[in-house]
Amino acid sequence: MNPQYLDFEQPIAELEDKIEELRQVGNDTDINITEEINKLRNKSTSLTENIFANLQAWDISRLARHPQRPYTLDYVREVFTDFDELHGDRTYADDPAIVSGIARLNGQSVMIIGHQKGREIRDKVHRNFGMPRPEGYRKAARMMRMAERFQIPVITLIDTPGAYPGIGAEERGQSEAIANNLALMSRLKTPIISTVIGEGGSGGALAIGVCDRLCMLQYSTYAVISPEGCASILWKNSEYAAEAAAAMGVTAERLKSLGVADRVIPEPLGGAHRDQETMAVSLQDVLAEELAALQEIPLEDLLQQRYERLTRYDASK
Amino acid sequence: MSSWLDRIMPGMIRSDAQQRSTVPEGLWKKCPKCSGFLYRPELDRNLNVCPKCDHHIRIAARRRLEIFLDKDEDSREIAAELEPVDRLKFKDTRRYKERLSQAQKSTGEKDALVAMAGSVQGVPVVAVAFEFKFLGGSMGAVVGEKFVRAVNLCLEQGVPLVCFSASGGARMQEAIVSLMQMAKTSAALQRMRENGIPFISVLTDPVFGGVSASLGMLGDLNIAEPYALVGFAGPRVIEQTVREKLPEGFQRSEFLLEHGAIDMIVDRHDMRERIAHILAKLQHRAEPALDEDSGIEDVPDDVPEEPTA
Secondary structure, three states: OOOOOOHHHHHHHHHHHHHHHHHHHHHHOOOOOHHHHHHHHHHHHHHHHHHHHOOOHHHHHHHHOOOOOOOHHHHHHHHOEEEEEOOOOOOOOOOOOEEEEEEEEOOEEEEEEEEOOOOOHHHHHHOHHHOOOHHHHHHHHHHHHHHHHOOOOEEEEEEEOOOOOOHHHHHOOHHHHHHHHHHHHHHOOOOEEEEEEEEEEHHHHHOOOOOOEEEEEOOOEEEOOOHHHHHHHHHOOHHHHHHHHHHHOOEHHHHHHOOOOOEEEOOOOOOHHHOHHHHHHHHHHHHHHHHHHHHHOOHHHHHHHHHHHHHOOOOOO | OOHHHHHHOHHHHHHHHHHOOOOOOOOEEEOOOOOOEEEHHHHHHOOOEOOOOOOEOOOOHHHHHHHHOOOOOOOEEOOOOOOOOOOOOOEOOOEHHHHHHHHHHHHOOOOOEEEEEEEEOOEEEEEEEEOOOOHHHOEOHHHHHHHHHHHHHHHHHOOOEEEEEEEOOEOHHHHHHHHHHHHHHHHHHHHHHHOOOOEEEEEEEEEOHHHHOOHHHOOOEEEEOOOOEEOOOOHHHHHHHHOOOOOOOOOEHHHHHHOOOOOEEOOHHHHHHHHHHHHHHHOOOOOOOOOOOOOOOOOOOOOOOOOOO
């Protein structure tokens, strides 16, 4: 079993390994095996299509946390240019679980704020598995105020299991840091576009996710609590995570149908991690399009629309 | 337990030993902190504060507003008609619908927030209170909407808002919709700030998660009752994450005060007076008159002998 692949991806992994093996053989000898390789490639594609046509909410939850999934800095490199990372909340510390800075999107200035997970073990620990502490949210708030001052649109990329539940985080006011961002973003005088690129973990995600337009990558998730957390509270057993994921409706499609997400950005076959470049191009196109549309709207109307969007109540009676 | 107790109310006390905090429908209640036996009418007259150890025992939302608001004023309930809707048809080990109707039956409330317009020591105010017994005071669409309607009334009339929160956080059965209530209530409070209308957040035992990380911490003043447990993540989750024992008094009001999260700790008996005086100052009103109307009805003094252990 290949640990870089999820269980339902294993058949694909096996085929891909075989193709790679054949390619090596082909390189070493004069035998023409191109035809054979192409056949296997086609098989791999149709296998992937089949598997991905029937993904359950829990499969998607795990895809959203896939160890190979592109993270914020991957998209920063591929989607934006001229990025200057800016650090620190000016009060206590710099939180590596949130990255922020100014960059260009198709030449235009933007403020980027995103959760950052680590790839290798040391890096994972350094990034605290993408779980911000209060200083991360306060750094984000500082960037947002700066963006407002210089009339730069804010683009946030969401990918966190949640805000860090630690002793120091509580001492330094995790709740207040999150709450303050929600209030700040709700009235920030510049357009905000948020995109869930992986895991949208509860308040820790929302704290950089109050926006004018919410996009979600096809295999990203967004929920009030992790499926495991929900299962361990409501089912008293975290092994019911799949049931909890289905009950909460954590997927992009479901959230779009509920009117929470505005737009689902399709991922390449097999998920963003199978073709990062294509994914980045799609994301760039969507962000540019959404940003252009938001910049057409006079600021006052934009704020009014944002407020209505945030405070609407659409119970059926 | 003494045999004397066993003789007069056997079943009640024994179940109490397991449940710790509630003695159903009994005349006596056990204090969850000092374990003293409290005579209910006396406890009620003392605003659910233990007369022995001063522990602030949880109090029903409607009673909370009754003892906070002036009595002579005709307090008017806001958005009483709102009822929860199970949009997701959520089902875990039980249906959300069932949980809702059971909570409605046991509390007499339609959802976990009660909102009233009235006055406190003559200062006009809108006050809302969370009903913790309604699914742990969790915030779903109705709580969020009621809160915003209360804010809208404040904005319309320039009247301050006081919120007594007691909540486990967002309501999981409403999934993403409950998460969005954090943004909704925070947005509304931001408009209060823009309009210079005071919001006082009173944190009462307990306040966690989505309620703490939105409206709970957004007061112009954050006030806590003594020894209330307030935080973002629950103590159990933190203990599992950091794998160390939590310090004594962690996440209690006194801890919050020390770490700068709240402005003050106020005893339930002084809440009316303190808040009335604060609001009057913030709104440039004359100092409120002496509190003659505490909103608390008289309970006869004939407290029987308490049982002794």
